Each structure stands twice: as structure tokens, then as C-alpha cells.
Amino acid sequence: MSLFKLKTEDFDFKLFVTALLLSLIGVLLIFSAKHASLNEQNLFLRQLFWLFLSLITAGIIFIIPLRFHEIFSYLYYLLALFLLGALFFIGTTRLGATRWFELGGITFQPSEWAKIATIFALARYITYSKRSFYSVLWIGTVIVMGFVPLLLVLRQPDLGTSLVFLAIVLSMLYWAKVPLLFIFLIFSPLISLVAGFHWLPWGIFFFLLIYLLYRLRPVFLFSIGVLVLNLAFGILTPLLWNRLHDYQKLRVLVFLDPNRDPLGAGYQIIQSKVAIGSGGIWGKGFLHGSQTKLAFLPMQHTDFVFSVVGEEFGLIGSLVFLALFFFLIFRGLSIASKSRNSFNSYVAFGLTSIFAFQGIVNLGMSMGLLPVTGIPFPLVSYGGSSLLMSWVSMGLLLAIHYKWTEY
């Protein structure tokens, strides 16, 4: 295959154009959100510059043979873990969270890289291991591979991004055709963790669990593991929690999420809802969002970028935006299904899942359906690292589509 002669019939123009459209819309939204501000009027230019860099990077990624990534996937993963670990020693702290490396004015967020690296590593492991849903070792390995970066990111602390890793593990198990009830069992301790705060819901949940195990009868070790973990999470959590003082509890919560300021977050959700709702069917028109001008929403160019769509372009614009986003996800899904190479297929599905998860959580947050977690909208939100990594994913998806017949 020639690298430099593009086979137009195998290049996914639909995906490329959709992604480019979303990125350009993002630049416009950032311009609109900040055009009335005093000192951040030029943020959209920075975003445009990053978009340019991102497109070049995506082109390079597109050219690199996918075999290359397959060979180096574990190395990528180890590098990501190393970088996440190194953060604790030489990272830059902002607002109580250590998430960045700073090198001469350029900041780099290793958790963005870790997402992709974890997908590579999991894809490789799942492709080449003897898959057995009943093997505690197999399932354990997949979970540990996902949870090591998850915990490192949680420690930064960055609750939002660590949830992305949970989504990655879930989606990879799903794509590996692990039965849904099994996936449910595997993640049941997390439900215990939440349900454990009150004995009644947890008790009901636990009996349901025992019934499920009785019906499914997975291997003994697996069942015991699930039971023990659920018991531990369900009983220990409230015990430990209740021993804490109120202010200590708050410290734990603030540790998990340094932006946790119930008044601040509540205020932002109201303002976001007012912005979206006041847009109506047709919107107030580009640059005419009043919420924006009055600087009600300080994060309108990053996490709450969708509120600008809702306010200025109304229901029509919002639905078009949603359509573009879901079309992108649909393209990603079809690439994952179509690819004949197992490794590539897993990578495609994993990347698509990240997109879907981040986008949906972000939209739900803007509309007041989900709590504020601080996850940016891929391709659209302001931020160099996020945009660059979104386009690296695009480059990979395009490459996988281009070589879909490759085994």
C-alpha cells in the first residue's frame, strides 16, 4: 500500500468533516463566549492555533502504520503510568490539583495521553490473551490495567477524568462480549460503595447479588471475590465514614473533587440552564447571548461551552449540534464494527467510547441533568491538550477505517 497516494474510497470523509466542523464550531463558540471580556478576547486565536497543530498531528498519526502502535502498546501504557507517577514529584499544582507538567510556558496533561495508552494496552491484552469470562485472572488483569491509571488520576485529584477510565474498562469488556450480567457483577462493588451509606438499599442490592450469583453460577473463586468485595465495600464504607467528623468528611469530598463548592457549582448550573432555556427555539443569534456578556458563567468557553450553543442558536442549533456529535459517535462505532483486525477494532471502540462518555456527561451537566464533574466537550471545549488528544483519536479512527481490510 502506498502511504502517500490516498485511496479516496477508503478515506472516511464523513468522519473527518464532522470532526472538523465540530472543532470550527468550537472556535466560534469560544469567540462568542469571550468577545465581550476584557482580557481574554483572543482565546479563540489560541484555539485556532492549537487546531492547526492538532490537524498536523492527526495527519502524522494517520500515516503511522497501526502495527507500530500494536507493538508498542504496552510501552505506551508504561510511559503513561510513569508520567502519571512523576506528576506527584514534579507536577504543577493549580487550585489544589496536580494535573499538569509545565515546560517553558507549555502545559501538558498526562492523563489525556493515559486514556489513549490504556485503550491500546487493553486492546492488545484482550486480542492476544485466551479470553475466558470465567477466569478470575483474565478479568482481574483487565480491571487492574484500567484501575491503576484510574487511581493515579483520582489521586491528583481529578474525579471527572478518573471516571473516563471506568468508562474505558466497561466499554472494553462490553466489546469483548463479556455477558452483560457479568459486567454488572464485576462492577457491583462500586454500587455497594454508593449504596453502602444506608443499610436498606444496600441490603436489597446484596440479596439481588446473591440471587444473581446463584442463577449464573460462575466459577467459585469469582463468586467469592464478588461477594467479599461487595461486603467489604458495603460494610466498611459507612463504618469508616461515620467515624469521621463533618469537616473531615468535607475534606474527603474536597479531596476527591477540589472544585467542590456546592454554592459555586449550583450557581453555574442555574446560569447554564438559564442560558440554554432563554435561547428558545431559534436562539438569540450569534454574539447576542446576554448571559455571556455579563460574565455570569466563568467557564463558558471550557466546560459549559454547550450553553453558548443553546443560548445563541436555540433548540434548532442545539439539535444540529447533537446530531453532529452523535453522527461522529455513529461513525466511530461503524469503524469499530467494520474493522477486520481485532486490535484495531478494540482501539476504535475504546476511542469512540471516550468521545461518547465525555460528550454525554458534559451535555448532561450543562443541561442540569448530571452533577458538575469538570469534563470538557471533546473537539469543542477550549484547551490545547484536550483538542490535541481528540484529534490524535480522530487520526487513529481515520487510519483504522482506511485500513479496515487489514488483518
Next chain:
Amino acid sequence: MKGNGFSDYSRGKGALYFLGIIAFILALRLFYLQVIDFSYYRKISEENRIRLVSVPASRGLICDRNHRKMVTNRTSYTLFLLPYEAPDLNELIQRLSIVLNLEEHFLLKKIKTGWINRYTPIRLKRDVDFKTICSLEEQNEEFPGVIYQAEKARNYPQAFWSGHLFGYVGEASQKEIDNSKEKRLRLGSIIGKVGLEKEYDDYLRGEDGMNFLEVSASGKILGPLKDKKPLPSKTGSDLLLTIDYDLQIEAESALSKYNSGALVALDPQNGEVLALVSKPGFDPNQFSSVLDEKTWQALVNDPSHPLLNRAIQGVYPPASTYKLLTAGGALEAKIIDRTTTFSYCNGKFLFGNRIFRCWQPEGHGRLDLIQAIAQSCDVYFYKLALKLGLDRWSYYALECGLDKKFKIDLPDEVFGMIPTRSYYQKKFGPGKWVKNLVINLGIGQGEVLTTPLGVAVFYAALVNGGIVYQPHILKEVRSPEGRVFINKKSVLYHLPFSTTTLEVLKEGLVQAVNSSSGTGVLAQIQDIMVGGKTGTAQNPHGRDHAWFVGFAPANHPKIVVAVLVEKAGHGGTVAAPMAKRIIERYLKGKTTELVKEENRSFQTVRKMDP
């Protein structure tokens, strides 16, 4: 084909359905927000009138060890400014400065530092009297944007000036917000600034709530915002202190005759602080309204330093109170025992070409250790210190922890000073310092320094068998939900003295008060065996500082009192009667008649410490 291939689309289809449902939910939500609730949101957005009204939390109460309320809350009114309702800020500030009796630039600074956005109220003045509120309300057309709200103000005891103990509360500064670990502080949060209010702010503060109000274009409140429940405030936890209210008042009045000094009373069996006074003090009630420049500058520039908590931040030469350190070190080092007598004291001691004088010009004659402590003979301790030597002296002082903080639960405790060989080498250069430095250290003069708290803690350990308990003021925390946290006693370390040594030292202390020639006879109490030590610290700036540290009952002490009075003269005359008063009040529950006490001091005026 490698892997399982993906001709089976079932999983892809499943994902598609899943996403379809989510897309449908999101679209439905958009329809709901942008079509059904459109007019509601459009109205808010056009008028832009969401007002966030903070619901201030009630701070926890502070009670004494017997559950008597010391610090409470009272209703007061706070004035706020809503910037967007004030069209002409300069004019408004002019008018306000007259009504509130505050300077214009001060008000302007307040508005600038408190500015969050045009829609968030800025606190102008707390605890505004009701008259002013009424007159502002009558002419509210003249004061657009000025609103008032009920807020709790702190009510500190009127019976004594408790500024050093409790501190006061005020608005969090930007620096305090940035430095706070928990991110709970916001601009305008009321926090503890000094004293216990600061130390236990986390417990006391509670959590402010928030009301989300919809306001009409004219500023009239239309009611709570439709889809946002108000956040209720959470009351702070109450504190139960180890302080005894009566004893604190007694201590304050005991010191009232003098301009400056400090008093610390401890329970030697657990480190509980029973009373803690520093004079001159200040009344925290005066900060309930606004901390204006004038009052503040007056306090800061006052030459008597009323903001300095002398009990934990004032450093003084420990004087004769540290003779017990020298004696303890010498006993441990087996240089002497309790019966050792040194050569005759004739009022002075010659070393090299320098004369070191005893406080008793005619001399004490031949004394053993017990009598030397009781009569506080300087010459005895000059000689003892010389025998012990600097290294061993500072070894025991450091082992006693006299150069460290005792971690009392008040902010900004200061630690004492114990000079060592390396200290002198740094100060004077290697080998350039003279041996006689230790002679002065032996009687607690020279470079050695301590705080009144330090003396109290040291003596508490001397008389309780050598255990240094962490001094603490907090006894219990009671949360509004009824949970109780008990602040248990904690052992910091042990004195490097054996039980025998401690027995000898204690006997000396008892003799100092109870033998007829002792220096602390003014601390004698009928029916109670009191022990103690006087001290008179040389003060290059004026009269000597008077020390007395006493304890009772001698066989199983329940209270240790350290008294320091600045520039007052002899410890035995000035400080000992005060300690006696506190001890008697605590153990007998009554005050001594003043007349009797004064008669006594005339009779024994001859027997003074250095």
C-alpha cells in the same frame, strides 16, 4: 482471521440502541428547557435578576468547664450593598459615610475587596444599631442598593476582657481564602481571626446556606427561584473549655492592680488550662461591627502592646523559677544530694574579677539544697551552676523541652530560649566566650528566656511526677447533631528527673512557702499545703519583673499557677499573693478578704526574693 472477527454486529447494535436512548433523553431535555420553560428562563435572562442571598450559619457557642456559657450569639443587623442597584456609587458612598460614621475611602476599599459580581451583595458594616437601620429604611430612596439582613454577632463576656483567649471574628481576607485548605471559604465568609475563634474555626464556623431568589427589575424580591432549593445553613459545633469562668474572672481581677502581666493556671494532672490572662487585654466586643483603621491603629501602636498575648507570646528571663532546673540537673548528675552544703554565703560570690551578688546583701550563711531553694540563695546556685557546667545545664534544659513550643491550642505560641555551647560560639566566636556565663544561667538570668505558659507547664511536670502534659484549653466539642468529641489529655514527654530528684525539689518548693524564712510565705493558705517558687527577673528597661509559680495541695497537686507581673518588683510580694488568691479560689471556692492579705504583707515585707 485473527481474533474473533466482528461479523457479529450484536454488540454494535446494542451500543447504537443505548446511544439512541441517550440522544432522545437529551433532546427531550432541550425541548423542555427551550420550549416549555422558555418564557421563564427568558424572563430571568432578560431581567438578569437572580439574587444569591447567603444564609449565615450560627457559630457554635463556647462554654466553660462547668457548662457556663461564655461566648454566645446575639441578633444584629448587617448592611450590604447590591452594586447593580446603585447607579451612582460615589454619591452613595458619600451619603453612607455620614450615616455610618465611616470614612469614604474605607467604604470604597470595602466595596472593592468584596466585589464578586454586580449581583452579589457586599458586606458594608456588621452589627449596625437599630436606629441607623430605621433611618436608612425611612429614606431608602436616597440609598438605592443598600439592604440589610439579620446576622448573628458574637457576644463575648462583659466580666473580663477576653480578647486574648477567644479572639474575635471577621470577614475572611483574600489571603486567608487562598490559604485555606478546604476551599470552604468564600469572599465575605465570617471566620475566627485570633485566639480560640481562629484555632477552632473549623468546629465553630458551621456552613453558610444560600437562598436563590428571583428579583424583579425594580429590585423587589418575587420569591425563591423555581427550580433551585435553598441550601440550609449548618450550625457550628459548641466548644466546652477547660477554663473555669470564675477562676478566669478572679485571675483578671487579681492582675487588675497592675498595668501588664500574665497568669496561667493549669491542672498539673492532665494539662487542662484553668485560667489564662494577659494584661493589658482588649475587649473583642469592640470588633463586632467594623474594624476601622483608627481603632486598629490605636491598638497596634499602643506602647503597652495590648494585642500581645503575654501568657504564650511574651518572653521573659525565668529568674529564680529556673533554679529548680539547675538543682534538678545537679541532683541527676549526682553532683550533690539533698543535704549538700556549699561554703558560707556572705552575700556575694567572686569569680575571676567579677562579683556576683546574692539578693540578700547580708548573706544566707550555710545552707543545704532544700534551704537554698526555700530562701532562693543566689550564691548557692552560682556555685552549683559552675559545678554543673554549661553543657550539662543546657542538656537538662533541652531534655525538659524548655526551648520548644508546648503546643497549646492557641495560635502563634512562642517558644523559650535555652543557650547552649554552640549558641555562644555563634554569638561570640569560637573560644571567645567566658565560663562565667553559666553562673547567671544557673539563677535563670542571662540569655535564658521563657513564657509564663512555659513556667506553668514546667512546674506542672515537676510536681506531678515528671510528666509533661500538652497544655490545652479545649475539653469537648459538641456537634449540633449531638456527637461529642473529647479532647483527651496527651503526654508530650517526661522530664529527665528521677522520682527521688522530684521529691527533693518538691520539698524545697514546699519549704519556700511554708518555712518561716522562705521567700514565698505570702502564698500560704490555711488548711492547704501550698508549694511554690518566687522569681524576680532583672529588667534593663525599668523595674524588675515579678514571678511566682505555685501549686497545691502539695501531696497531690490539683492546680499550678504561674504569675508574671511586668515592672512590679519582687516576686514574693507582688506575685505570690496573686497566685494564692487563685489557688484559694479554686480549691476553697471563695475569695480571700483583701484586708487580711494586706496586713500580712506588712509583717513579712522583709523576706523578699532577690
